[in-house]
Amino acid sequence: xxxxxxxxxxxxxxxxxxxxxxxxxxxxxxxxxxxxxxxxxxxxxxxxxxxxxxxxxxxxxxxxxxxxxxxxxxxxxxxxxxxxxxxxxxxxxxxxxxxxxxxxxxxxxxxxxxxxxxxxxxxxxxxxxxxxxxxxxxxxxxxxxxxxxxxxxxxxxxxxxxxxxxxxxxxxxxxxxxxxxxxxxxxxxxxxxxxxxxxxxxxxxxxxxxxxxxxxxxxxxxxxxxxxxxxxxxxxxxxxxxxxxxxxxxxxxxxxxxxxxxxxxxxxxxxxxxx
Amino acid sequence: xxxxxxxxxxxxxxxxxxxxxxxxxxxxxxxxxxxxxxxxxxxxxxxxxxxxxxxxxxxxxxxxxxxxxxxxxxxxxxxxxxxxxxxxxxxxxxxxxxxxxxxxxxxxxxxxxxxxxxxxxxxxxxxxxxxxxxxxxxxxxxxxxxxxxxxxxxxxxxxxxxxxxxxxxxxxxxxxxxxxxxxxxxxxxxxxxxxxxxxxxxxxxxxxxxxxxxxxxxxxxxxxxxxxxxxxxxxxxxxxxxxxxxxxxxxxxxxxxxxxx
Numbered sequence: 001x002x003x004x005x006x007x008x009x010x011x012x013x014x015x016x017x018x019x020x021x022x023x024x025x026x027x028x029x030x031x032x033x034x035x036x037x038x039x040x041x042x043x044x045x046x047x048x049x050x051x052x053x054x055x056x057x058x059x060x061x062x063x064x065x066x067x068x069x070x071x072x073x074x075x076x077x078x079x080x081x082x083x084x085x086x087x088x089x090x091x092x093x094x095x096x097x098x099x100x101x102x103x104x105x106x107x108x109x110x111x112x113x114x115x116x117x118x119x120x121x122x123x124x125x126x127x128x129x130x131x132x133x134x135x136x137x138x139x140x141x142x143x144x145x146x147x148x149x150x151x152x153x154x155x156x157x158x159x160x161x162x163x164x165x166x167x168x169x170x171x172x173x174x175x176x177x178x179x180x181x182x183x184x185x186x187x188x189x190x191x192x193x194x195x196x197x198x199x200x201x202x203x204x205x206x207x208x209x210x211x212x213x214x215x216x217x218x219x220x221x222x223x224x225x226x227x228x229x230x231x232x233x234x235x236x237x238x239x240x241x242x243x244x245x246x247x248x249x250x251x252x253x254x255x256x257x258x259x260x261x262x263x264x265x266x267x268x269x270x271x272x273x274x275x
Numbered sequence: 276x277x278x279x280x281x282x283x284x285x286x287x288x289x290x291x292x293x294x295x296x297x298x299x300x301x302x303x304x305x306x307x308x309x310x311x312x313x314x315x316x317x318x319x320x321x322x323x324x325x326x327x328x329x330x331x332x333x334x335x336x337x338x339x340x341x342x343x344x345x346x347x348x349x350x351x352x353x354x355x356x357x358x359x360x361x362x363x364x365x366x367x368x369x370x371x372x373x374x375x376x377x378x379x380x381x382x383x384x385x386x387x388x389x390x391x392x393x394x395x396x397x398x399x400x401x402x403x404x405x406x407x408x409x410x411x412x413x414x415x416x417x418x419x420x421x422x423x424x425x426x427x428x429x430x431x432x433x434x435x436x437x438x439x440x441x442x443x444x445x446x447x448x449x450x451x452x453x454x455x456x457x458x459x460x461x462x463x464x465x466x467x468x469x470x471x472x473x474x475x476x477x478x479x480x481x482x483x484x485x486x487x488x489x490x491x492x493x494x495x496x497x498x499x500x501x502x503x504x505x506x507x508x509x510x511x512x513x514x515x516x517x518x519x520x521x522x523x524x525x526x527x528x529x530x531x532x533x534x535x536x
Contacts, residue, residue, distance in 0.1 A: 025328045038323035038367040045367045051321040055368050058318035063369035146318045147342065161324055161345065165337065173339050 003256035057143035086255030217270035233258035309363035326362035351448020384446030419450035
């Protein structure tokens, strides 16, 4: 079973919803309100866990609305892992397109055949270390200042806010420069670095897991060495992992691209109930 | 040096030093209704802009620059808050009080009438408006009174002639939006928190200093130090009608109005 098509479908829906929500609100339909920092769907509050964590640290209290908004994302993350990043996040959607553009330029302009997408950054320990330090530092800094500073650099939140401003006022705010900046960096110097190494939302979501959480399972007999010559799973992984052995890594976003890419069907999703 | 003095010095230093959020305070720049006090608001507001999306009047604007970027503001000179209370209900973090449903309990700020530019006050003083403010027009305007949604509890016409702000003012700013004076409105809203020394910003402290230096302070102090016959006389002057204004803003704005904006 190929997951790619479904993944692009959900990503597109979420991306379009970013514009649809403010549009509905312009026509005074308030069933869904908010941006991807925090949404309200028919009375159910859902907020980015990082946002809640920061509001907790910055204000020194845990209000009831905050707590209730955290329930749904934690529940989803416990069952399906970091599925927000892999399947829904509008920034990864853009990041994927940027990456295919980068590969296209490499092939057509620089005549490089092999995708070597992530070879130069393939060290999950370093990436994990950087992103956890970043999250802890950011939260502590926000707590000291009394301002949720990580909100200023939350890519999906900014994208969603810009979409809202665009729909409402046909303009953008200066935060769009931040997104353009990281897109530019991903296109040139640091391929796919933001989601791997910095994004605070993804970092916190990857911590919310149990042994039964959905994950990629490798059926390889010798999980420490590559089980085929192509190693196509490592080439497609947006997080720069080597799925044949690092499928349980905290970085994995359950996007399923490695499962699609494996020519020998040695990777599959594993979750509660599967054999 | 006694420890009390040291604490007082420390407090003075804290009050006089600029915190980042002090810059958030300015006249006619308000947080949406139900907002908790400014420092806590900056901590709790997650910039999700949900309040901005539900506002049916488009009153709430998103801050585009600085440390408060992404947080909601109401600029009553452009569009006032019409107290529909839709935003409070939806705030996901409690930065706007979710329990607040009654417009009368909103505390966005307090209106302050500038008697030197208000048409009604000028008319009472000069019979016609001075040359600089429209020449030979003679009028009691009182627009602020007639547009106020909380008429007679937030604003009243003293002696049926000129507007006076009362305790019930919630700071929605409709009077500011409709005030016909230009370029600076004769009525402006001082946001809640700006008037308190512990939370107030630069403009408040500046205003407070000029207030303490002004002669108006001595006048109020004189009335306290009266005694005997003079005190009785002073007390008889106080009107005991229930219509007397209870609220008067505790300081004068600085002379240079440009600093307020």
